[in-house]
Structure formats: structure tokens, C-alpha cells
Amino acid sequence: MKITGIELRRITMPLIAPFRTSFGTEHHRDTLLVRAVTPDTEGWGECSAMTAPLYSPEYTETAIDVLRRYLVPALVPHLAQPGPFDINAVHRALRRYRGHQMAKSALETAVLDAGLRTAGQSLGSYLGAAVPSVPCGVSVGIMNSVEALLDAVDDYVGQGYRRIKLKIEPGWDLAPVRAVRERFGPDLLLQADANAAYTLADAPHLAKLDAFDLLLIEQPLADDDLVQHAQLAKRMSTPVCLDESIHSAEHAAAAITLGSCSIINIKPGRVGGYLEARRIHDLASAHGVAVWCGGMLETGIGRAANVALAALPGFTLPGDTSASSRYYTTDITAPFVLQDGHLPVPTGPGIGVEPIPELLDEVTVSTEWIPF
Numbered sequence: 001m002k003i004t005g006i007e008l009r010r011i012t013m014p015l016i017a018p019f020r021t022s023f024g025t026e027h028h029r030d031t032l033l034v035r036a037v038t039p040d041t042e043g044w045g046e047c048s049a050m051t052a053p054l055y056s057p058e059y060t061e062t063a064i065d066v067l068r069r070y071l072v073p074a075l076v077p078h079l080a081q082p083g084p085f086d087i088n089a090v091h092r093a094l095r096r097y098r099g100h101q102m103a104k105s106a107l108e109t110a111v112l113d114a115g116l117r118t119a120g121q122s123l124g125s126y127l128g129a130a131v132p133s134v135p136c137g138v139s140v141g142i143m144n145s146v147e148a149l150l151d152a153v154d155d156y157v158g159q160g161y162r163r164i165k166l167k168i169e170p171g172w173d174l175a176p177v178r179a180v181r182e183r184f185g186p187d188l189l190l191q192a193d194a195n196a197a198y199t200l201a202d203a204p205h206l207a208k209l210d211a212f213d214l215l216l217i218e219q220p221l222a223d224d225d226l227v228q229h230a231q232l233a234k235r236m237s238t239p240v241c242l243d244e245s246i247h248s249a250e251h252a253a254a255a256i257t258l259g260s261c262s263i264i265n266i267k268p269g270r271v272g273g274y275l276e277a278r279r280i281h282d283l284a285s286a287h288g289v290a291v292w293c294g295g296m297l298e299t300g301i302g303r304a305a306n307v308a309l310a311a312l313p314g315f316t317l318p319g320d321t322s323a324s325s326r327y328y329t330t331d332i333t334a335p336f337v338l339q340d341g342h343l344p345v346p347t348g349p350g351i352g353v354e355p356i357p358e359l360l361d362e363v364t365v366s367t368e369w370i371p372f
């Protein structure tokens with residue numbers, strides 16, 4: 001496959017409501033889209049890096065810089081001339097550079113989308129999707145009061161979401177979790193996400209969450225605390241799930257061996273793309289470790305690809321793959337609409353969705369064309 005160039009397109013989209021986590025409050029989603037252009041088609045990838053390095057070391061400007069300076073040029077020898085398309089060669093060319101998983105993921109996905117469109121195959125079928133639609137959960141931010149939280153959860157449950165995830169931090173943990181469990185009863189699938197806000201010294205406090213029958217607690221400790229997570233897991237009955245700690249299949253293997261987690265949140269951006277995400281899924285399945293698909297407040301571009309991944313057989317828990325309306329008044333693709341608590345896996349070639357040009361232009365802040 002011949003690529004004529006790569007476009008980096010920065011967009012900014014207002015969120016329906018501010019999203020507060022233990023690391024900060026987002027009012028807008030500042031996102032980088034990558035477009036891979038061939039003589040016949042184009043492919044899209046969404047970079048999950050955020051504006052500031054609060055969730056992970058990457059941020060939008062580092063993604064733009066490393067793509068322009070290193071990652072896009074690394075693909076020129078493979079894709080400047082027509083020839084058979086080999087996504088694994090693309091993956092290896094990017095792997096040479098350390099870190100920058102989110103930037104790599106966006107570029108690899110754009111090229112993979114273009115390649116699959118050329119071949120007429122959907123991403124779901126390429127990855128091995130086993131179901132036509134996936135059950136969806138929703139991630140609920142930290143609120144100003146427990147009453148406001150209960151109203152928000154009530155609304156999401158009414159919309160049909162199959163699982164609720166509450167963001168927690170010191171000072172906003174036992175009380176909101178207890179209130180939601182009491183109000184919605186034992187059948188609600190409920191979990192909590194601390195985004196690395198605690199230390200092992202908080203183990204006795206975190207163990208009090210065991211009373212609320214949570215599906216899991218996500219990333220209670222720092223991202224490099226694999227050993228401490230293993231110790232914490234022995235001191236609470238709630239299953240420990242890792243998000244920020246897992247950057248590759250090698251990290252996942254280490255975490256499983258150490259007993260740092262019994263569940264993994266797979267975000268393709270965080271691990272460097274959908275090929276690596278599938279490796280982690282395969283590894284986890286072989287070890288009886290459940291996985292689910294995380295989210296980074298994606299637009300329809302990133303959501304389409306995540307929903308395809310979430311349809312793999314090892315994704316046994318509902319993901320943070322919420323409907324477009326959870327995030328944005330107007331998405332840049334045809335909106336993803338919840339149907340009976342599920343989102344459909346796109347069946348068209350590639351990721352199966354495209355940005356709507358007028359809507360994309362409205363939210364575009366800047367574009368840069370890198371010719372091959």
C-alpha cells in the first residue's frame with residue numbers, strides 16, 4: 001500500500017458536563033486525529049493523549065512532536081511505494097522508538113484503517129470480534145455532592161448502561177460508593193476508579209470498600225507500583241484492576257505473575273495500538289484474567305475502533321464504551337446510540353465510520369500535512 005502523506009489534525013470539543021477525576025477536571029476534549037491518505041482512500045486514528053500530562057506522561061503536544069519528528073518519517077521506507085500491506089512491519093518500525101504509546105497507536109490505527117478499507121475488511125473481523133454488539137458501562141466523575149451523583153447515576157441507569165464506574169479519590173470514596181450501592185441495590189454492576197490517588201498506607205481504608213461488593217477497584221496506587229498493588233490485592237477482597245500501570249503485553253505479563261491485578265483495563269492508546277491490545281487480551285485470556293475496554297473520552301473515531309476491540313471473546317466485563325451523548329452534544333461521526341445497553345460493532349470496512357467533514361471542520365483548531 002502506498003501512502004501519499006499523513007495529516008495531523010487537532011480538534012477541541014466541549015464536553016457535555018465537566019469530567020472530574022482524582023487528577024483533574026476536563027471541560028473540553030483536546031484531541032489529535034491522524035489521517036493516513038492513499039491514492040484511493042484514507043484511514044483515521046484518534047490519539048488518546050490529553051492536554052496535560054496528568055493521566056499519563058504523554059500530552060497532545062508531545063504526540064504531535066514525536067509523530068512529526070520520528071514516527072511518521074519511520075513509516076516512509078515502508079509505505080512511500082506501492083506494495084503488499086503489512087501492518088506488522090508498521091508496528092515494528094514504530095516499536096523501535098521508546099514510549100509514546102498514544103502517538104504510536106493513533107498512527108498505526110490510521111494506517112491499519114486505510115489498509116483494511118483497501119482490503120474491504122472491517123476492524124472487528126480483522127481483530128476477531130465474536131459478537132455483533134457490546135454491553136456498555138459509563139464512567140461517572142467526582143461530583144460536588146452525593147445527591148448530584150445519585151441523580152447522575154439514576155439517569156445513566158435509566159438510559160440502560162449495564163455497569164456504573166465511580167471515580168474516587170481520598171475524601172470521595174466510601175460515602176459515594178455506599179450511597180450508590182444502597183440506592184440502586186445489590187444487582188447493579190458497580191466499580192470504582194482511583195486513577196492512582198492512594199498509597200499502600202491506605203490499604204486499611206481501601207479494604208472498607210469490600211463491604212460494597214464492587215466488581216473491581218481500578219488503579220488504586222501509582223502506575224509504577226506493581227509490587228505494592230500485589231500487596232494491596234492480598235489485603236482486600238475487591239479484585240484489583242490495572243489501567244495506568246499497563247503499557248504493553250510485557251507489563252501485563254509482569255502484573256499477572258506478581259499478582260498485582262486479577263483484571264486488566266485495556267486501552268489501545270495506552271498500550272500502543274490495537275495489535276498490542278489484542279496481544280494483552282490473548283495473554284490475559286490464557287491466564288484466566290478478565291479484561292474490559294477502557295475509554296479516554298473518545299470521539300466516534302476512537303469509539304468505533306474500541307467497540308470492535310471490545311467484541312473479542314475475552315472482554316467479559318462491560319467497557320467504558322459509552323454512547324456519543326455521554327460525552328458530546330454533537331459527535332464528529334454519526335453518533336453511537338445505546339440500544340438496550342449495547343453499542344453495535346461497526347461492520348463497514350476499516351473502523352467503519354468516517355468524520356462528517358462539516359462537523360470536523362467546526363471543531364478543528366489546526367492541521368498539518370506531512371507528505372511521504
Ligand code: OSB
Nearest residue numbers: 055139294295296297298320322
Ligand atoms: O481512568 O479510565 C480512566 C477518562 C480519561 C482519562 C482516564 C480515564 C477516563 C475515564 C473515562 O474513566 C472513560 C470514558 O468514558 O471514555
Ligand code: MG
Nearest residue numbers: 193218219243
Ligand atoms: Mg482508569
